[in-house]
Amino acid sequence: MKSFEQLRRMKQQSPLVHNMTNQVVANHVANGLLAIGASPIMAYAKEEVGPIASLASCLVLNIGTITTPIFEAMLIAGHAANEKGVPIVLDPVGVGVSRYRQKLVKTLLAELKISLIRGNAGEIAQLAKVPWQAHGVDSGTGQYSMKKMAQEVALANQSVVAISGERDWISDGKRLASVDNGHQLMTRVTGMGCLLSGVCGAFIASHQDLFESTLAAHITYGIAGEKAAMASPFPGSFKEQFMDQLFLLNEGDQQRIKASEEKI
Numbered sequence: 001m002k003s004f005e006q007l008r009r010m011k012q013q014s015p016l017v018h019n020m021t022n023q024v025v026a027n028h029v030a031n032g033l034l035a036i037g038a039s040p041i042m043a044y045a046k047e048e049v050g051p052i053a054s055l056a057s058c059l060v061l062n063i064g065t066i067t068t069p070i071f072e073a074m075l076i077a078g079h080a081a082n083e084k085g086v087p088i089v090l091d092p093v094g095v096g097v098s099r100y101r102q103k104l105v106k107t108l109l110a111e112l113k114i115s116l117i118r119g120n121a122g123e124i125a126q127l128a129k130v131p132w133q134a135h136g137v138d139s140g141t142g143q144y145s146m147k148k149m150a151q152e153v154a155l156a157n158q159s160v161v162a163i164s165g166e167r168d169w170i171s172d173g174k175r176l177a178s179v180d181n182g183h184q185l186m187t188r189v190t191g192m193g194c195l196l197s198g199v200c201g202a203f204i205a206s207h208q209d210l211f212e213s214t215l216a217a218h219i220t221y222g223i224a225g226e227k228a229a230m231a232s233p234f235p236g237s238f239k240e241q242f243m244d245q246l247f248l249l250n251e252g253d254q255q256r257i258k259a260s261e262e263k264i
């Protein structure tokens, strides 16, 4: 796993990541992307999202506080990105909470070529149509195998799927990897998953292999979480530390990697 080599390459390229994200986390996502070395732009107006998505290195669609005008703008941005071969990340935040979100996500997946679907277990369970007790935008609990969910949703949508949690699962349908890096405090700060979606966008923008670059994003992001938790045990200061640790990530952290690839 050449995760830190990929991090270095990403930093050199400083990819422009067009985020159409939610109102709760926009500032957090922009700061986190800057800290790790990417270049964020947030833009939502239907009049400008097409050209912006076309010149970006990646487009991230996050439905956390979606409204119909933003959804319509996402379709415009998504089609522009697809036309130019700009990869798209979809974060189906809270997709299980309403029929409205389910319908929107179904349309996005039907109309756009999505490179990566990244969400927590509750969100991916909804896409996999398996029983799960999601808890609003939080992952909740369920019995179904996360690795199977990742594989199935990947195959069904012909994209890479990443499920976050205590152990992250990443699959493109043919390959499967798990990542144990990360820290419980990451669940006590809002937008840690949303920022991870942005960081995945930065990594997939600068690497050919979607699966490998998604894996590298999860590994390095989880390591930043572990290092931040060593420095601060409470959510407020953890959040600040986490930004610093995204900035400080380097090849010296290689020995912290806790990830493995499984044959399927």
Ligand SMILES: Nc1ncnc2c1ncn2[C@@H]1O[C@H](COP(=O)(O)OP(=O)(O)OP(=O)(O)O)[C@@H](O)[C@H]1O
Pocket (backbone or CB within 6 Å): 093, 119, 120, 121, 137, 138, 139, 164, 165, 166, 167, 168, 181, 182, 183, 184, 186, 187, 189, 190, 191, 192, 193, 194, 195, 196, 221, 222
């Ligand atoms: N219990 C845990 N232990 C260690 N790391 C965790 C744990 N839960 C989540 N993480 C890590 O936290 C990050 C965010 O994952 P999480 O599942 O909380 O995203 P999310 O629910 O989409 O977040 P949000 O919607 O609030 O942005 C990931 O890097 C994941 O590996």
Ligand SMILES: Cc1ncsc1CCO
Pocket (backbone or CB within 6 Å): 022, 024, 025, 064, 065, 093, 137, 190, 191, 194
């Ligand atoms: C709390 C919350 N509500 C809608 S989006 C969001 C941020 C985490 O996804």
Ligand SMILES: [Mg+2]
Pocket (backbone or CB within 6 Å): 091, 093, 094, 119, 120, 137, 193, 194
């Ligand atoms: Mg989320």
